Amino acid sequence: MTAPAPAIQAIEKTDSAINVLWTDGHRSQYHHIWLRHQCECRECGTPMDGLRNVWILDIPEKPEIDELTSGPDGVRITWADDHHQSVYTTQWLRKHCYSPQSRAARRHEVTYWDxxxxxxxxxxxxxxxxxxxxxxxxxxxxxxxxxxxxxxxxxxxxxxxxxxxxxxxxxxxxxxxxxxxxxxxxxxxxxxxxxxxxxxxxxxxxxxxxxxxxxxxxxxxxxxxxxxxxxxxxxxxxxxxxxxxxxxxxxxxxxxxxxxxxxxxxxxxxxxxxxxxxxxxxxxxxxxxxxxxxxxxxxxxxxxxxxxxxxxxxxxxxxxxxxxxxxxxxxxxxxxxxxxxxxxxxxxxxxxxxxxxxxxxxxxxxxxxxxxxxxxxxxxxxxxxxxxxxxxxxxx
Ligand SMILES: [Fe+2]
Ligand SMILES: [Zn+2]
The missing domain is CATH 3.60.130.10 (Clavaminate synthase-like)
Incomplete structure (x- = not known):
């Protein structure tokens, strides 16, 4: 079974990204543009189901965050330009973290043999x-x-x-x-x-x-x-x-x-x-x-x-x-x-x-x-x- 995802201990916003410190000490950075593009709300759809309704040219090159809150369920963002609301669960954020450690951990290692x-x-x-x-x-x-x-x-x-x-x-x-x-x-x-x-x-x-x-x-x-x-x-x-x-x-x-x-x-x-x-x-x-x-x-x-x-x-x-x-x-x-x-x-x-x-x-x-x-x-x-x-x- 999947271990429960670590919780968010601290979160801060910079001009281009949000920085997350997790309760297990891991640190993640998520860029605004990455988050805005990957919103999976009902309106935006998801890349999994083929009903995607987010167009990269329709979102700003540097999306700005109006409001950022975090709780046990995850992170909630209201975007400044169109007041669109996005929610990202902690599990989803951790699964897709692109820190060097997380990316290396996701890479499958083959077993060599002779x-x-x-x-x-x-x-x-x-x-x-x-x-x-x-x-x-x-x-x-x-x-x-x-x-x-x-x-x-x-x-x-x-x-x-x-x-x-x-x-x-x-x-x-x-x-x-x-x-x-x-x-x-x-x-x-x-x-x-x-x-x-x-x-x-x-x-x-x-x-x-x-x-x-x-x-x-x-x-x-x-x-x-x-x-x-x-x-x-x-x-x-x-x-x-x-x-x-x-x-x-x-x-x-x-x-x-x-x-x-x-x-x-x-x-x-x-x-x-x-x-x-x-x-x-x-x-x-x-x-x-x-x-x-x-x-x-x-x-x-x-x-x-x-x-x-x-x-x-x-x-x-x-x-x-x-x-x-x-x-x-x-x-x-x-x-x-x-x-x-x-x-x-x-x-x-x-x-x-x-x-x-x-x-x-x-x-x-x-x-x-x-x-x-x-x-x-x-x-x-x-x-x-x-x-x-x-x-x-x-x-x-
Ligand atoms: Fe052959
Ligand atoms: Zn959305």
Whole structure:
């Protein structure tokens, strides 16, 4: 349950802001313009419900406060220019406080991992996650923190992967649809062959790349064909430590990723998909928000000539890390087991396999990151957890 919000101990008004001292010693500053814009009275509406009726150009650039009072419920303001009345609850003010400490506390910290997690892989029973809100929340939090988890006892029919995906959100239908990965005679993807696959991310050629990927094993190969995973956030953290120049280049120089589909995809349509973005995305604090790595999709670089050789040195530095077995885990999925991973954080691959009597058969489908975050936040809101206000890394 949410702890009761601290009360306001003292409040003062300056020309441009109100300063609040809380009973727990925390100090907050709220600018007049910020408060006036975020008024959530019946007339102003709220940004949550889509019925917002506040127009930034209609409020003064420097709104002035006529009257300021505070009580146990919160802060009441009468604005000077139009005598509009706003009320802000203590809980709301504290939740949205933008002091450096509050902003840092809201930022979600990921848990980095490497090959040592091999013997401690986060595993959940699918039916338990489906039936219990608490276990469902733990599954969602695990994917938020680690970028992956394993699921047990999925139905190996098509419905099984759909149900697993629905733990995270609605299935995103791309040209792959729900992709059947089998050893095909006509091969359009390296996934259709028995070759080993280096750790990579899927569909990097999409401007809006795929987020959460669910992999369901239907029929494992008799030998090999194990799934591999690498924490991309840990890999680029290591790159930042060992080759800061390479990290800077890969987080600023855009790469073009492309893919032509001649009509072999689910809907039979041709596609020429091209995205252009740096492989590492940072936020305003320099924190990694998303990673996009797939050397098979990199098309001719379209950058200033002086950057070409440094770029190739940088990407070699990165690939040496992402292909390093010390960062990789290997999971020999059995029929009915599944993996869920964040395709904008975690790289996946596969060990080689030889064709046996029963052909290997796996399925994948995806859920958009915003739908995953929405499912997570709703679960947290329903359980009344303050984490629903966390700043989550959005991917690419
Ligand atoms: Fe893949
Ligand atoms: Zn209002």
């Amino acid at each position: 090959t040592r997690i091999q013997h401690d892989i986060p595993v959940f029973e699918f039916s338990a996650a489906q039936q219990s809100a608490e276990i469902h929340l733990r599954v969602l939090e695990t994917v938020r923190d680690y970028g992956f988890c394993q699921l047990e006892n999925l139905d190996t029919r098509l419905q099984g992967i759909q149900n697993a995906a629905h733990l995270f959100g609605p299935v995103r239908v791309t040209h792959f649809g729900i992709s059947e990965i089998t050893e095909k005679s006509a091969q359009y993807n390296v996934g259709d062959s028995g070759r080993a696959l280096h750790p990579h991310m899927d569909e990097t050629y999409r401007i809006s790349s795929v987020g959460i990927t669910v992999l369901q094993m239907v029929t494992p190969s008799e030998s090999g064909g194990h799934s591999t995973l690498v924490d991309g956030f840990n890999a680029v953290r290591r790159l930042r430590d060992t080759s800061p120049d390479a990290f800077d280049l890969l987080s600023t120089v855009p790469v073009t990723f492309c893919r032509h589909h001649a009509g072999e995809s689910l809907d039979g349509k041709r596609r020429m998909l091209v995205s252009r973005t740096p492989m590492i995305r940072l936020d305003e604090n320099g924190e990694v928000m998303g990673v996009r790595i797939n050397e098979r999709h990199i098309s001719p670089l379209d950058v200033e000539g002086s950057l070409v050789e440094p770029f190739y040195r940088a990407i070699r530095d990165l690939l040496k890390i992402t292909y390093d077995p010390a960062l990789r885990i290997e999971i020999p999925l059995q029929a009915g087991q599944g993996l869920v991973f964040d395709n904008q954080r975690v790289l996946h691959g596969r060990t080689a396999f030889v064709r046996g009597k029963r052909p290997r058969h796996a399925r994948t489908c995806t859920v958009n990151t915003e739908e995953f975050h929405s499912t997570l936040r709703l679960r947290q809101m329903d359980l009344d957890l303050p984490e629903s206000n966390q700043t989550l890394y959005p991917g690419m």
